[in-house]
Amino acid sequence: MKIVLIGSGNVAYHLAKAFHQNDVPLVQILGRNHEALEEIHAATGFPICTDWEKIENADIYIVAVKDNAIQECAQKIPNKKAWVLHTAGSVSYQEIPEGFQRGVLYPLQTFSKRKTLNYQEIPFFVETEKQEEAERVMQWASLLSSKVMYADENTRRQLHLSAVFACNFTNHLFTLAENICQQNNIPFEYLHPLIFETVDKIKTLSPKDAQTGPAIRNDMPVIEQQLNTLTGRPKEIYQLLTESIIEMYKS
Amino acid sequence: MKIVLIGSGNVAYHLAKAFHQNDVPLVQILGRNHEALEEIHAATGFPICTDWEKIENADIYIVAVKDNAIQECAQKIPNKKAWVLHTAGSVSYQEIPEGFQRGVLYPLQTFSKRKTLNYQEIPFFVETEKQEEAERVMQWASLLSSKVMYADENTRRQLHLSAVFACNFTNHLFTLAENICQQNNIPFEYLHPLIFETVDKIKTLSPKDAQTGPAIRNDMPVIEQQLNTLTGRPKEIYQLLTESIIEMYKS
Numbered sequence: 079m080k081i082v083l084i085g086s087g088n089v090a091y092h093l094a095k096a097f098h099q100n101d102v103p104l105v106q107i108l109g110r111n112h113e114a115l116e117e118i119h120a121a122t123g124f125p126i127c128t129d130w131e132k133i134e135n136a137d138i139y140i141v142a143v144k145d146n147a148i149q150e151c152a153q154k155i156p157n158k159k160a161w162v163l164h165t166a167g168s169v170s171y172q173e174i175p176e177g178f179q180r181g182v183l184y185p186l187q188t189f190s191k192r193k194t195l196n197y198q199e200i201p202f203f204v205e206t207e208k209q210e211e212a213e214r215v216m217q218w219a220s221l222l223s224s225k226v227m228y229a230d231e232n233t234r235r236q237l238h239l240s241a242v243f244a245c246n247f248t249n250h251l252f253t254l255a256e257n258i259c260q261q262n263n264i265p266f267e268y269l270h271p272l273i274f275e276t277v278d279k280i281k282t283l284s285p286k287d288a289q290t291g292p293a294i295r296n297d298m299p300v301i302e303q304q305l306n307t308l309t310g311r312p313k314e315i316y317q318l319l320t321e322s323i324i325e326m327y328k329s
Numbered sequence: 330m331k332i333v334l335i336g337s338g339n340v341a342y343h344l345a346k347a348f349h350q351n352d353v354p355l356v357q358i359l360g361r362n363h364e365a366l367e368e369i370h371a372a373t374g375f376p377i378c379t380d381w382e383k384i385e386n387a388d389i390y391i392v393a394v395k396d397n398a399i400q401e402c403a404q405k406i407p408n409k410k411a412w413v414l415h416t417a418g419s420v421s422y423q424e425i426p427e428g429f430q431r432g433v434l435y436p437l438q439t440f441s442k443r444k445t446l447n448y449q450e451i452p453f454f455v456e457t458e459k460q461e462e463a464e465r466v467m468q469w470a471s472l473l474s475s476k477v478m479y480a481d482e483n484t485r486r487q488l489h490l491s492a493v494f495a496c497n498f499t500n501h502l503f504t505l506a507e508n509i510c511q512q513n514n515i516p517f518e519y520l521h522p523l524i525f526e527t528v529d530k531i532k533t534l535s536p537k538d539a540q541t542g543p544a545i546r547n548d549m550p551v552i553e554q555q556l557n558t559l560t561g562r563p564k565e566i567y568q569l570l571t572e573s574i575i576e577m578y579k580s
Contacts, residue, residue: 088541144546145548145550145551146550167551168543168551168554168555186519186520186522186523187522187523187526188523188526188527188530188539188541188542189541190530190534190538190539190541193526193530193533193534195526199522200522201519201522225522227519232513233513233515235554235555235558236509236510236512236513236515236558237510237515237519237520238551238555239509239555239558239559240506240507240509240510240515240520241506241520241523242542242543242544242555242567243502243503243505243506243509243563243566243567244502244503244506244520244523244524244527245523245524245526245527245541245542246540246541246542246543246544246545246574247502247566247567247570248499248502248503248524248527249527249530249536249539249540249541250536250540250544250570250573250574250577251494251495251498251499251502252494252495252499252531252536253535253536253537253540253577254494254573255491255492255494255495256491256535256536256537258487258490258491258494259487259488259491261487262483262484262487264484264487264488264491266535268437268452268478268488269437269488269491269492269495270531270532271437271438271450271451271452271476272437272438272439272492272495272496273495273496273499273528273531274528275438275439275444275446275496276439276495276496276499276500276528277524277525277527277528279439279441279444279500280503280521280524281521282444283441283444284504284507284517285500285501285503285504285507286504286507287441288439288441288500289497289500289501289504290339290439290440290441290496290497290500291439291493291496291497291498292419292493292497293493293497293501294497295395297396299396299397300396300418300419300489303419303486304419304486304489304490304493307486307487307490308490311569311572311573311576312494312573314569314573315494315498315569315570315573316493316494316498318562318565318566318569319498319501319566321562322501322505322562322563322565322566323497323501325562326501326504
């Protein structure tokens with residue numbers, strides 16, 4: 079089974095490392111950014127290439143590029159009998175041109191460079207145009223992860239949406255908290271045990287049951303005092319999230 | 330050194346366990362809720378009492394009650410030479426009546442019942458009315474935690490504010506993500522590795538540098554598609570947090 083990975087960004091970097099970690103060789107990693115490819119090569123030893131003319135023949139092409147580049151990249155794949163899988167959460171497999179064996183391999187994770195991950199723990203969601211082929215792709219994907227599941231397009235989009243709340247927005251709140259600390263010469267590290275505990279709780283409690291803080295207590299003196307020290311976006315965010323919490327628990 | 334703890338809520342529960350874990354006995358835990366006190370007694374073995382008439386004489390009284398009950402509770406303390414410390418993040422020590430040795434012992438943590446914690450890792454912030462007494466209180470508090478620091482009132486309020494962003498609001502985003510999952514028959518557990526990784530990153534990266542997702546990429550097709558599937562508060566929250574991320578990184 080020959081596999082070519084297309085892309086040189088964070089997702090491509092981590093997918094290449096996942097293949098390497100699981101002893102599944104890639105015949106080629108093809109991308110635009112030579113420097114980024116060199117970094118992937120250094121981490122995995124897999125052959126890299128920036129020249130589309132030299133794309134290798136393969137059975138599976140994994141297109142791990144920006145959403146708006148999926149179509150263009152897929153069009154350039156020469157072997158029309160191949161599997162072509164993109165890795166995007168909110169993009170249809172139809173973005174890949176007709177004729178290929180089309181599908182999706184969506185890893186539900188946040189990927190930053192230079193961060194070691196255990197890929198076996200990451201959920202990979204598979205979709206295939208021809209449902210009867212799904213089992214084959216899932217079996218193959220289980221070389222990468224112990225958590226391979228089927229998800230149709232709508233489920234995958236909803237997974238992506240919930241991930242934006244649980245990860246991207248959460249991380250932005252950490253950034254706003256860090257800003258408050260910096261403005262007051264407080265080391266952000268002081269908040270680490272609180273943050274780790276907040277997340278540790280969801281292992282045993284539903285987050286709905288784990289809620290604490292001034293909003294769920296409807297503690298107006300503290301809420302007003304805190305609002306008065308804020309301005310701009312952080313103030314708007316404080317106000318809106320506080321209202322949302324109060325409403326959720328008021329009944 | 331005789332210590333009485335006043336309160337029967339989550340903070341009192343965990344403070345009592347912290348004393349117990351560190352072999353520092355409490356002479357009494359005084360509170361209104363008999364059932365909750367029984368639970369604390371079962372976990373620690375310390376004497377409990379609901380009758381203010383029977384309050385024990387002590388050197389230190391820790392008032393771990395709701396913000397708006399601190400004053401009333403402190404007034405009832407008979408030994409006017411005692412230390413009286415409240416545990417609230419956003420309340421002045423002046424809420425304790427004059428005459429006592431007044432101060433604050435603020436544990437920066439989110440406390441839910443039936444969750445085991447390592448209290449030695451929790452930062453405790455101390456403030457005293459008479460600055461020259463701070464060292465004594467901090468030394469005594471270091472029986473509970475290896476992370477005892479001084480924080481004046483403003484610093485403590487800012488710590489509390491940043492904690493609301495990093496913990497309470499973050500947990501609410503987890504709840505909204507869980508709601509999206511439930512509405513689509515997706516097990517919330519699928520998001521666990523993503524959430525654990527989001528938090529693990531802040532051990533090595535500033536959250537500002539760790540940001541990922543559609544907003545930081547200014548990925549309008551995905552942002553609009555996701556907004557279209559939302560209504561009500563979650564939609565407003567998506568919109569506002571997305572704008573805040575886009576603005577923060579646009580320069």
